[in-house]
Amino acid sequence: MKYAHQAVRHVRAGGHAVVWETDARAWMVVPQPDPANVSDLGYWSILDLGRQRYRIAKVGPFRGLAVARIPRGNEWIGRRRAERDSIWPGPMRSVRFDCLTCGACCRSNEVILEREDVNRFKKSGRDDLLKRPLVRKGANGKITLALLRNKDCRHMGSDNRCGIYEIRPNACRHFPVGSECCLFAREEELGVHDGVVGGEHPLKRE
Ligand code: SF4
Ligand code: SF4
Structure with missing residues (x-):
């Protein structure tokens, strides 16, 4: 995986990464989830892929990080997340949500x-x-x-x-505000692409 080390730096700084092993095989890599925290956004980013389980890498560049294969056919979800976040420098950002x-x-x-x-x-x-x-x-x-x-x-x-x-x-x-499912719902239902100037994501796809 050519960009594994960049992905690891990104995740160790608190971000989530989609790592492509081949064109048809991708992995979600997130910081080690905290099972006691029902709002753990990394864990939710895995759940929202339709995955219940992940493994903690024991060796290699991802050692200590949580890794989950993106289910076959759902690679578009990883691509969409990466495109959405690619306009933001750095691994994290602050977004204010008002559920009401x-x-x-x-x-x-x-x-x-x-x-x-x-x-x-x-x-x-x-x-x-x-x-x-x-x-x-x-x-x-x-x-x-x-x-x-x-x-x-x-x-x-x-x-x-x-x-x-x-x-x-x-x-x-338990629905986690700020999670991938929250951001997805906002995009789908309201056309809101959080934090993007003008409200429209430049990489939005139909
Ligand atoms: S989609 Fe997110 S921001 Fe909107 S009401 Fe639900 S939790 Fe709150
Ligand atoms: S989806 Fe749940 S929180 Fe939202 S209005 Fe219905 S019952 Fe209430």
Whole structure:
């Protein structure tokens, strides 16, 4: 890997790197995740690739860093992230988010209810939240929050506030602000390319 050492410098300084082994084989390299930190953005950048697992490299230039193969067919995700961030010098940057002016992650999403969510709704006397039209039940027993026709979550108000905030599902509680999934939702739903002057990413692709 020709640029492995540049990638390592970038990651050791706090960034995330996409490293191409061949045109069709790429790796996500991030600092060693902290399992106790549910907002660990490196870990989320792996999860958001559809990967649950990573390995800590024991030898070679990536020693001590977390490495995950980008799933075949999802290489475009790594390319898109790299293009988005390539206009920024350095491995990190600061972006201020205001969820109340955003709400992107409450649109076109799939919130799967966990047993804990079901219990929380019941304990709060909100059994109605487990019935149609507020949920969809799959044949496999999976319960998901139903969306409106325009794909907004049915619990999101016109002010972007969550109508069930105190008892919202775990998936919403743990959604990591500033993560790849957050940035992606903002791009897809709002056309916001964070921090880019003029709001339009110069490398945006249709
Ligand atoms: S997409 Fe990100 S910034 Fe927007 S509401 Fe969700 S967590 Fe907040
Ligand atoms: S339940 Fe609340 S936080 Fe979760 S997606 Fe709906 S509006 Fe957003």
